[in-house]
Amino acid sequence: MEDGTRKSGDLWSGVALAALGLYIIIQAGQWEYLGPEGPGAGFFPLWYGVAILALSVLLVVSHLKRGSARGDATDWNKLGRALSTWLALAVSVALFKPLGFVISFALLTYCIVAVMYRRPLATAALTAVASAAGFYLVFDRALGVPLPVGVLGF
Amino acid sequence: MEILAGLFHGFAVALEPANLFWCFVGVLLGTVVGILPGLGPPATIAMLLPLTFNMNPAGAIIMLAGIYYGAKYGGSTTSILMNVPGESASVVTCLDGYQMAKKGRAGPALGIAAIASFVAGTVGVLGLMLVAPPIAKFALSFSSPEYFALMSLGLALVVLLAGRSIVKALLAALVGLWIASVGTDLFSSTSRFTFGRMELLSGIDFVVVAIGVFALAEVMVNMEAREETQLLPVPKGLKNLLPTMQDLKDCRFAFLNGSVIGFLVGALPGGGSTIASFLSYGLEKAVSPRREQFGTGVIEGVAAPEGANNSETGGALVPLLTLGIPGSGTTAILLAALVLWGFKPGPLFIPEHPALFWGLVASMYIGNVMLLILNLPLVPLFAQVLRMPVYVLYPLILGVSMVGVYSVSGSLFDLLLLLAFGLLGYLMRKLDYPSAPLILGLALGAGMERALRQSLMMSEGKLSILVARPISAVMLSLAVLVLLIPMFGKLNAWRLRALEQD
Numbered sequence A: 001m002e003d004g005t006r007k008s009g010d011l012w013s014g015v016a017l018a019a020l021g022l023y024i025i026i027q028a029g030q031w032e033y034l035g036p037e038g039p040g041a042g043f044f045p046l047w048y049g050v051a052i053l054a055l056s057v058l059l060v061v062s063h064l065k066r067g068s069a070r071g072d073a074t075d076w077n078k079l080g081r082a083l084s085t086w087l088a089l090a091v092s093v094a095l096f097k098p099l100g101f102v103i104s105f106a107l108l109t110y111c112i113v114a115v116m117y118r119r120p121l122a123t124a125a126l127t128a129v130a131s132a133a134g135f136y137l138v139f140d141r142a143l144g145v146p147l148p149v150g151v152l153g154f
Numbered sequence B: 001m002e003i004l005a006g007l008f009h010g011f012a013v014a015l016e017p018a019n020l021f022w023c024f025v026g027v028l029l030g031t032v033v034g035i036l037p038g039l040g041p042p043a044t045i046a047m048l049l050p051l052t053f054n055m056n057p058a059g060a061i062i063m064l065a066g067i068y069y070g071a072k073y074g075g076s077t078t079s080i081l082m083n084v085p086g087e088s089a090s091v092v093t094c095l096d097g098y099q100m101a102k103k104g105r106a107g108p109a110l111g112i113a114a115i116a117s118f119v120a121g122t123v124g125v126l127g128l129m130l131v132a133p134p135i136a137k138f139a140l141s142f143s144s145p146e147y148f149a150l151m152s153l154g155l156a157l158v159v160l161l162a163g164r165s166i167v168k169a170l171l172a173a174l175v176g177l178w179i180a181s182v183g184t185d186l187f188s189s190t191s192r193f194t195f196g197r198m199e200l201l202s203g204i205d206f207v208v209v210a211i212g213v214f215a216l217a218e219v220m221v222n223m224e225a226r227e228e229t230q231l232l233p234v235p236k237g238l239k240n241l242l243p244t245m246q247d248l249k250d251c252r253f254a255f256l257n258g259s260v261i262g263f264l265v266g267a268l269p270g271g272g273s274t275i276a277s278f279l280s281y282g283l284e285k286a287v288s289p290r291r292e293q294f295g296t297g298v299i300e301g302v303a304a305p306e307g308a309n310n311s312e313t314g315g316a317l318v319p320l321l322t323l324g325i326p327g328s329g330t331t332a333i334l335l336a337a338l339v340l341w342g343f344k345p346g347p348l349f350i351p352e353h354p355a356l357f358w359g360l361v362a363s364m365y366i367g368n369v370m371l372l373i374l375n376l377p378l379v380p381l382f383a384q385v386l387r388m389p390v391y392v393l394y395p396l397i398l399g400v401s402m403v404g405v406y407s408v409s410g411s412l413f414d415l416l417l418l419l420a421f422g423l424l425g426y427l428m429r430k431l432d433y434p435s436a437p438l439i440l441g442l443a444l445g446a447g448m449e450r451a452l453r454q455s456l457m458m459s460e461g462k463l464s465i466l467v468a469r470p471i472s473a474v475m476l477s478l479a480v481l482v483l484l485i486p487m488f489g490k491l492n493a494w495r496l497r498a499l500e501q502d
Helices: A003-029 A043-066 A076-094 A096-116 A121-142 B002-014 B017-035 B041-052 B057-082 B093-102 B106-139 B144-160 B166-181 B206-222 B245-250 B252-267 B272-287 B300-323 B329-340 B354-375 B379-387 B390-409 B412-430 B435-458 B470-487 B489-501
Strands: none
Touching: A003 A043, A003 B166, A043 B166, A043 B435, A076 A096, A076 B206, A076 B390, A076 B412, A096 A121, A096 B390, A096 B412, A121 B390, B002 B017, B002 B106, B002 B354, B017 B041, B017 B057, B017 B354, B017 B379, B041 B057, B041 B206, B041 B329, B041 B390, B057 B093, B057 B106, B057 B300, B057 B329, B057 B354, B057 B379, B093 B106, B093 B300, B106 B245, B106 B252, B106 B300, B106 B354, B144 B166, B144 B435, B144 B470, B166 B435, B166 B470, B206 B329, B206 B390, B206 B412, B206 B435, B245 B252, B252 B272, B252 B300, B272 B300, B300 B329, B300 B354, B329 B435, B354 B379, B390 B412, B412 B435, B470 B489
């Protein structure tokens, strides 16, 4: 990915950061800048907000000056694998409330082993059950670290 | 005398059975983490940090520091056996270490890596012990303007050496400052950047950001590919791991070089063990009578960088413990750990918490001995860790990350933040934004704002106070100069060379 993505990424990340800088400046403008007792809540954010805006504009301008040089193409396969992992994790977190940590984590592990690494289903099931049970025994039972509990009570 | 008394006190603390146990756990975990490519000390320390909240702080810091320096020992194993560095600090070890292994000298390569790590690691702790107390005494005269200037200088140095683009590194640091501002302003009780969420009133927990940006992002990057690397055979038996007398003779200067360069670079914020190891390798090559053979399996080419990356740990703890200024992502997490346990690293840290400081120093001597023992005869055993399938390892890291974050607040909202910061960390890596400045900005943000506001309260709003005091004026000037380095051709070329090696 890298060069190509990075170059167009400079543009889009620059735009996003400029928006963040602008948001910070607007928010900081609503708070006290300098009061009788010294700097207020808006003093520091205003300065770093201005710096974020200025630097991100610099990033965008230097990208536009360079032109859209073509680099290596984005490896969508790699990107897809990484984002799928993140999505699986997000679904697992969303399932914590109804299913609890143990079952959600087992499902996440099963998904990673069976789908992402294409291992036999039996291997995936065994890894999922063993990991989830291990977490429950080590954290919940042995260390007393609370895990999210679902409707089934664990 | 004062130092000796402190050291005796420290050994009394470090030799308590519980602390010895945590020291062992730390260096053992560190070795395993160092061996596993793709799992670094910052991610591990961030993941385990929440689990230390109920521990005795002395045991906890001894364990976390053990992970930090233990990983440097373990990192060489994969460099030598697989040509894959377990840690970025062991990249340069691949050059000669892997060549030695290919020539059937994996044993002496692993052995000299452990011995050099031990020698230089011990020298690094000696440096910490001797240098930290006088620096802390000097820093006692610092007030808010000096602290603001010092933090600005630390951040500037990290920005300089964090990534190819200074603009991106600065942006990362500023975003870190912004994240640090989220929550209630302690001066005026104003809630800032909370988006109307009650959960954000107390701010964003450092642990959530650190685990997201380091651990989650690391797993996502590693899961992009499924490459398997061939492991070269590990020689069995201590006899086959010991370097010859000639090897040790060849490495005399490398031990010294690694120890000194590692410590000095470590004490400089932003330096880091990768740069230390490359500088040490470069110097070793420059002064060696057989410099043309470097890269073909020369034993000094393993000893120098491995020594430097271990000595760096002692150096890196100097600004952290005496000034409260971390110089890297890992030390920023250690700073957060100390703050979370209720301590304030800075000039008063040593006099106010002698048991903690000297206990840590003494535990590092003990830990280095433990690591030498673990890494000489037990290397074949540790190499087996590499046989753990990645499809088992990565879900485990994800699981520990989630449990770690949930254990801090018991809040599912923090898990959503974890997801967001994981994605942010991944995108930062893909788009070449360094993560160390963000973490450092986050760690220093609250302190910087407090120091700046207190300075302006002292001067009744006049910014000139920052340059009117000599120490802060010098440090702020240095910070500006550091950030201007990319504008000077030759200096920037040196900076980019250092980063290419990183």
